Amino acid sequence: MGKIFRFEKDVDTDQIIAxxxxxxxxxxxxxxxxxxxxxxxxxxxVKPGDFVVADENFGCGSSREQAASVLKAxxxxxxxxxxxxxxxxxNSINIGMPVIVSKELHDVVADGDEMxxxxxxxxxTANGKTYSCTKLPAQMQKILDQGGLIASLNKED
Amino acid sequence: xxxxxxxxxxxxxxxxxVKPGDIITVDVxxxxxxxxxxxxxxxxxxEMGFSKVWDPNKVVLIYDHFVPATQxxxxxxxxxxxxFAEKYGVKNVHRTDGICHQLMTEAGYVKPGDIAFGxxxxxxxxxxxxxxxxxxxxxxxAGILGTGQLWVKVPESIKVVVDGTLPKNVTSKDVILxxxxxxxxxxxxxxxxxxxxxxxxxxxxxxxxxxxxxAVEAGAKCGIFVPDQKTxxxxxxxxxDEIKELYPxxxxxxxxxxxxxAEDLVPVMACPSLxxxxxxxxxxxxxKVDEVFLGSCTNGRLxxxxxxxKILKGxxxxxxxxxxxxxxSRKIYLxxxxxxxxxxxxxxxxxxxxxxxxxCCGRAGGILSDHEVVVATNNRNFLGRMGTSKVQIYLxxxxxxxxxxxxxxxxxxxxxxx
Numbered sequence: 001m002g003k004i005f006r007f008e009k010d011v012d013t014d015q016i017i018a019x020x021x022x023x024x025x026x027x028x029x030x031x032x033x034x035x036x037x038x039x040x041x042x043x044x045x046v047k048p049g050d051f052v053v054a055d056e057n058f059g060c061g062s063s064r065e066q067a068a069s070v071l072k073a074x075x076x077x078x079x080x081x082x083x084x085x086x087x088x089x090x091n092s093i094n095i096g097m098p099v100i101v102s103k104e105l106h107d108v109v110a111d112g113d114e115m116x117x118x119x120x121x122x123x124x125t126a127n128g129k130t131y132s133c134t135k136l137p138a139q140m141q142k143i144l145d146q147g148g149l150i151a152s153l154n155k156e157d
Numbered sequence: 158x159x160x161x162x163x164x165x166x167x168x169x170x171x172x173x174x175v176k177p178g179d180i181i182t183v184d185v186x187x188x189x190x191x192x193x194x195x196x197x198x199x200x201x202x203x204e205m206g207f208s209k210v211w212d213p214n215k216v217v218l219i220y221d222h223f224v225p226a227t228q229x230x231x232x233x234x235x236x237x238x239x240x241f242a243e244k245y246g247v248k249n250v251h252r253t254d255g256i257c258h259q260l261m262t263e264a265g266y267v268k269p270g271d272i273a274f275g276x277x278x279x280x281x282x283x284x285x286x287x288x289x290x291x292x293x294x295x296x297x298x299a300g301i302l303g304t305g306q307l308w309v310k311v312p313e314s315i316k317v318v319v320d321g322t323l324p325k326n327v328t329s330k331d332v333i334l335x336x337x338x339x340x341x342x343x344x345x346x347x348x349x350x351x352x353x354x355x356x357x358x359x360x361x362x363x364x365x366x367x368x369x370x371x372a373v374e375a376g377a378k379c380g381i382f383v384p385d386q387k388t389x390x391x392x393x394x395x396x397x398d399e400i401k402e403l404y405p406x407x408x409x410x411x412x413x414x415x416x417x418x419a420e421d422l423v424p425v426m427a428c429p430s431l432x433x434x435x436x437x438x439x440x441x442x443x444x445k446v447d448e449v450f451l452g453s454c455t456n457g458r459l460x461x462x463x464x465x466x467k468i469l470k471g472x473x474x475x476x477x478x479x480x481x482x483x484x485x486s487r488k489i490y491l492x493x494x495x496x497x498x499x500x501x502x503x504x505x506x507x508x509x510x511x512x513x514x515x516x517c518c519g520r521a522g523g524i525l526s527d528h529e530v531v532v533a534t535n536n537r538n539f540l541g542r543m544g545t546s547k548v549q550i551y552l553x554x555x556x557x558x559x560x561x562x563x564x565x566x567x568x569x570x571x572x573x574x575x
Contacts, residue, residue, distance in 0.1 A: 009343075010342050010343065010431060012539045012540075014537075014539040014540065014541055014542055015539070015540060015541075018519075018541055019518055019519050019520065019542070020519065020520075022193055023228065023230055023231070025196075025230075025233075037540050037541050037546040056343050057342055057343035057346065057376060060342055060343065060376060061278065061537065061539060062277070062278045062292075063194075063275075063276055063277050063278040063280075063292035063293060063294055064193075064194075064294075065194075065197070065294030065295050065296060066197075068294070083343060083346060084346075085343070085346060085376055086346060086347050086376070086378055087278060087291075087292050087293065087294065090293065090294065090297065091293075091294035091296070091297075094294060094296045094297055095294075095296060137180065137310075139180050139308055148296070149296050149297065149300055150201065150204055150205055150296065150299075153205055153300060153303070153304075154205070154206070
């Protein structure tokens with residue numbers, strides 16, 4: 001079980017990690033500023049295995065891969081949203097962080113609720129109920145299964 | 158069944174018909190890496206264990222977000238990228254020439270029908286010349302540097318038709334803001350925006366660039382225009398039979414069609430703090446403004462500076478107001494210098510800064526603080542983008558920005574000025 005951190009629609013990449021922190025040489029130095037403008041206690045409270053749940057268009061805006069990387073570095077197990085901005089979506093798969101589309105979950109959970117995710121079966125369990133989530137296209141599932149693009153390219157060599 | 162423009166661009170590249178939803182692997186014509194992302198892309202490239210860049214002539218490194226450096230660590234990015242260019246034989250390096258998205262077409266790289274990827278979301282800009290281009294993360298860029306290929310899903314298309322003649326105080330910026338307002342910030346996610354209609358045909362390539370640049374603000378994968386004689390003149394190439402084949406079929410299938418009559422359009426602004434929070438300028442008129450920014454890859458071109466100069470000639474910006482002008486490239490800077498545009502703007506009280514991303518990405522030249530209001534011609538008004546998260550950012554056309562600079566409060570350019 002992991003705790004849910006719930007966000008609304010159109011969360012942009014500047015809100016996930018602001019431009020001024022992109023200069024930090026490592027993701028570990030950036031990650032303490034994750035979601036700073038929306039929830040300044042997120043980075044301190046989130047624990048490995050927790051989840052981010054959002055409304056439509058999560059990760060819109062810039063192409064900064066750091067937005068996906070800081071979430072992964074903080075141990076976020078998956079981001080579940082009604083829809084994702086395309087660059088954020090691809091970046092997440094490429095670094096090996098699951099991004100899952102669920103049209104229902106955001107509307108039925110509260111911030112702080114707990115949930116479980118069975119990625120293989122495509123099933124989410126929260127508050128005693130189960131929800132099915134969409135599966136990835138084969139091309140992306142393969143990259144994710146292999147642990148991201150770097151691992152995937154290395155395997156093909 | 159006919160094909161949309163983007164289906165034709167991809168179909169030509171892979172040598173067979175493609176349809177939306179197909180996942181194809183494409184050979185990349187150009188990849189652009191900017192200074193912010195260069196060290197990250199380079200370190201991933203090395204982590205992947207590649208010993209050479211697939212084709213150094215197709216790689217373009219552009220330093221723009223940090224030029225000139227404003228923080229002590231900025232120059233590390235230049236050093237890392239310079240060392241990479243030296244080691245792998247990358248010759249296309251622009252260190253102080255302007256903003257990446259301006260240079261990728263202006264300096265002669267991307268042409269109609271090309272496929273380009275960049276480490277910045279506004280890479281969609283090159284759709285202005287009928288190319289497919291989009292933003293990617295640095296790990297994917299590292300993969301392209303090594304392999305020269307990337308997989309893409311062929312997108313569905315939304316057709317945006319604009320017919321007629323725009324009122325004189327309405328620019329292509331107002332058109333694209335209106336389109337984003339109607340589509341919403343996620344309304345074109347994963348899709349291609351295809352622009353057409355008599356108003357679009359009559360637009361300059363520079364005006365089209367403003368629109369393709371902002372396609373990503375509606376979530377689009379690309380924003381593309383049919384290449385025509387004007388496009389080829391801009392790209393310095395012949396309007397060849399091959400290029401003439403790049404147009405959508407009459408029976409192409411679209412997920413959605415939006416139609417606008419240009420005469421009905423009015424000056425609008427994207428209000429804080431969402432790009433799709435679009436209001437007519439008449440509704441927000443009178444809002445006090447601390448700063449006006451004219452520049453960026455959206456609206457820092459010669460025609461934008463000239464339009465502002467026309468409005469500001471012989472006038473002065475309001476007391477206390479800071480008016481920041483940043484040409485998108487050195488070429489534009491020089492053209493505006495030689496034709497007297499910069500003199501008019503400077504006389505009117507403008508602070509003219511060096512070409513680059515500057516204020517748009519919140520790094521330099523005019524950063525704002527809590528509760529200040531800025532009217533800006535760039536593409537994003539996200540919370541905290543141009544200073545603190547309590548700054549109010551309104552996105553506007555160069556005409557509305559110039560008129561606002563004179564008034565000191567939000568206003569549209571009066572029609573009798575032209």
